Amino acid sequence: MxxxxxxxxxxxxxxxxxxxxxxxxxxxxxxxxxxxxxxxxxxxxxxxxxxxxxxxxxxxxxxxxxxxxxxxxxxxxxxxxxxxxxxxxxxxxxxxxxxxxxxxxxxxxxxxxxxxxxxxxxxxxxxxxxxxxxxxxxxxxxxxxxxxxxxxxxxxxxxxxxxxxxxxxxxxxxxxxxxxxxxxxxxxxxxxxxxxxxxxxxxxxxxxxxxxxxxxxxxxxNHKVLEDTVNEFSAALDEAYESGGNVFIPAFALGRSQEILYYLGVLYHQGKLKQKIVFLDSPMAIAITEVYNRHFHSFDQDDTRMMKKKQVNDLASFLPILKLSESAEDSMAINRFKQGAIIIAGSGMCNGGRIVHHFKHNLWKNSNHLIFVGFQAQGTLGRRLVDGEQRIKLFGQDIMVKAKVHTIGGFSxxxxxxxxxxxxxxxxxxxxxxxxxxxxxxxxxxxxxxxxxxxxxxxxxxxxxxxx
Missing domain, CATH: 3.60.15.10 (Ribonuclease Z/Hydroxyacylglutathione hydrolase-like)
Known part of the structure; x- marks a missing residue:
């Protein structure tokens, strides 16, 4: 049959x-x-x-x-x-x-x-x-x-x-x-x-x-050429530093967060990263990064050449200025940093998670910068911000969007x-x-x-x- x-x-x-x-x-x-x-x-x-x-x-x-x-x-x-x-x-x-x-x-x-x-x-x-x-x-x-x-x-x-x-x-x-x-x-x-x-x-x-x-x-x-994307990312970080504010990166805990940590590590070792501290503000992203570290041997050999040259085999060691924010108290403490910090927080499409709490405290300040490095689906808060919405509602409050929004698509x-x-x-x-x-x-x-x-x-x- x-x-x-x-x-x-x-x-x-x-x-x-x-x-x-x-x-x-x-x-x-x-x-x-x-x-x-x-x-x-x-x-x-x-x-x-x-x-x-x-x-x-x-x-x-x-x-x-x-x-x-x-x-x-x-x-x-x-x-x-x-x-x-x-x-x-x-x-x-x-x-x-x-x-x-x-x-x-x-x-x-x-x-x-x-x-x-x-x-x-x-x-x-x-x-x-x-x-x-x-x-x-x-x-x-x-x-x-x-x-x-x-x-x-x-x-x-x-x-x-x-x-x-x-x-x-x-x-x-x-x-x-x-x-x-x-x-x-x-x-x-x-x-x-x-x-x-x-x-x-x-x-x-x-x-x-x-x-x-x-x-x-x-x-x-098509995506932008990767070299151009990294240069655009670096320029956005420089602009944020000169503005006297912080950088907020809504990042997917799985995949994108680990790639961004890698690129920040590269910029750090090249002497191009002006910010003095990077926060990974996501317990899930921290746990996933640990899983990634266990699979270091299976990564693309060309991509990990610089890490091996620095004699490290995990992403945290590759970026010495990285701070892991596991608890809610750790996350809230980030608010004490008024400038010079990069905060990577979930969720990637801004539908929840710690990034929306950071938005509440920071999105209305024109010295801050928001960098999107991933796809934003229709109907998400992230998509609305990418599309230029200037006023959003969070936790029952109206928030003006004065932070500069960057969209960098080549990291997809x-x-x-x-x-x-x-x-x-x-x-x-x-x-x-x-x-x-x-x-x-x-x-x-x-x-x-x-x-x-x-x-x-x-x-x-x-x-x-x-x-x-």
């Missing part, structure tokens, strides 16, 4: 975040990623969210990498009855406990605050939809493996992870779907890395495929348009491409260029089911 398989685009279709695809194969159900949609009121989203399947019916999850928009729904999936295996790389398995426990902790903390507010107003309170133990159970279900090793999660299904070069542990997912009269090779790119960025290796090239789900976040543009850990086109063009076998993880404009531009290259390419639609 032929292969009995189909794929449904549940999330990450027509939008950048919320990665989730349901693969049905010979009566089995497998999720590719299980990610959150970011940029919304998370409490409201958690409580109105309904899976489009029964979690207990899912036989396995295959995870491309640990970013919350690819993994963040796993605690809820477990809380609702999922008991299967979660297949991922070893790097992802080490990162997941840090990210998921933090995500659930923040949810429970915000819910407690909202319930107190509702109680005072005589309104209905809500029970939590998940607990910390659900995040812990996710880790217990993980089946970690290495790159380039073929495994068999289910009968008729073979899996191999290849290095996506995006963050630690990120993977291109290769699946071979087998029936009695044939086989189909399905490739999910996950998030493809930017070859120009540091620490990670270049994305692996796939020799052939039948069907490819390909990310398209930067399908409509995603492949740019040219890299996406090159990666796709090198895949043999004339595959059918489906573009995922992108805003409509970016996807339309990329689709047109890929078609000009002779590729068969469609834009995935949410809820769409395709036969395999």
């Amino acid at each position: 032929p292969i009995n398989a189909q794929l449904t685009f549940i999330g990450g279709a027509g939008q950048v975040t919320g990665s989730c695809y349901l693969l049905e194969l010979n009566g089995k159900k497998v999720l590719l990623d299980c990610g959150m949609v970011q940029g919304r009121d998370q409490i409201r989203e958690w409580h109105k969210f309904r899976f489009q399947f029964k979690p207990k019916d899912i036989d396995a999850v295959i995870l491309s990498h640990a970013h919350i928009d690819h993994s963040g729904l796993l605690p809820l999936l477990v809380a609702k009855g999922f008991q299967g295996k979660i297949y991922c790389t070893k790097g992802t398995a080490e990162l997941l406990p840090v990210l998921l426990k933090d995500s659930v902790f923040l949810y429970l903390k915000d819910l407690e605050w909202q319930n107190r507010k509702a109680a005072r107003a005589g309104k209905k309170q809500h029970d939590p939809v998940m607990q910390i133990i659900d995040a812990e159970r996710v880790s217990a279900l993980c089946e970690a493996t290495t790159y380039n090793k073929r495994i068999h999660p289910l009968p008729g299904l073979e899996l191999e992870f290849s290095d996506a070069g995006h963050i630690l542990g990120s993977a291109i997912v290769q699946l071979w779907l087998k029936g009695q009269q044939g086989m189909r090779h399905l490739v999910f790119s996950g998030d493809l890395g930017n070859p120009a960025t540091v620490l990670m290796n270049d994305p692996a090239q796939i020799s052939s495929a039948d069907i490819v789900l390909m990310e398209s976040t930067y399908g409509d543009r 850990a995603h492949a740019g348009q040219s890299e996406l086109l090159q990666w796709a063009q090198a895949i043999g076998g004339h595959p059918q491409f489906y573009l995922v993880h992108g805003e409509p404009k970016a996807q339309e531009v990329l689709q047109s260029l890929m078609q000009q290259q002779g590729c068969a390419v469609a834009i995935a639609e949410q809820g769409q089911t395709i036969p395999l």
Whole structure:
């Protein structure tokens, strides 16, 4: 009999975040990623969210990498009855406990605050939809493996992870779907890395495929040349120093924070960093940096040459002026520094975390500078600031935006348009491409260029089911 398989685009279709695809194969159900949609009121989203399947019916999850928009729904999936295996790389398995426990902790903390507010107003309170133990159970279900090793999660299904070069542990997912009269090779790119960025290796090239789900976040543009980006970053830091204020960098705890620490270390050793102190104000980023340090041996050898020359093998030692702010008291103490400091704090899209507290105290001062070094999704506070909004509301207060806002896009850990086109063009076998993880404009531009290259390419639609 032929292969009995189909794929449904549940999330990450027509939008950048919320990665989730349901693969049905010979009566089995497998999720590719299980990610959150970011940029919304998370409490409201958690409580109105309904899976489009029964979690207990899912036989396995295959995870491309640990970013919350690819993994963040796993605690809820477990809380609702999922008991299967979660297949991922070893790097992802080490990162997941840090990210998921933090995500659930923040949810429970915000819910407690909202319930107190509702109680005072005589309104209905809500029970939590998940607990910390659900995040812990996710880790217990993980089946970690290495790159380039073929495994068999289910009968008729073979899996191999290849290095996506995006963050630690990120993977291109290769699946071979087998029936009695044939086989189909399905490739999910996950998030493809930017070859120009540091620490990670270049994305692996796939020799052939039948069907490819390909990310398209930067399908409509290329990144700046890395040297120009670093120079722009350095110039922004110099300008902030001359202004007599501080620098605030909303950074994603996973990936971007570690890269920024590396670049600051390079500037420090080159004698180009005028600021005298750098704060990493994120317990999660601190924990993730420790995981990165354990994997120092796997980083791009060219990128780590300067670190080896300085006889260090961890990012904190590479930047001697770095101070780690773990506690809330440590974070509040940063307010004593009125000038000459760089503060890296989460969250990267400014939807919560310590960065918004720093905004409350500093965004209205024109001596301060705000540097965005990562993608800001539609609907986030970060996107509003990048788009030039001059007044925002934080903690019930109106805040004027007088700090200078810099947007530096070349640090992106995603492949740019040219890299996406090159990666796709090198895949043999004339595959059918489906573009995922992108805003409509970016996807339309990329689709047109890929078609000009002779590729068969469609834009995935949410809820769409395709036969395999």
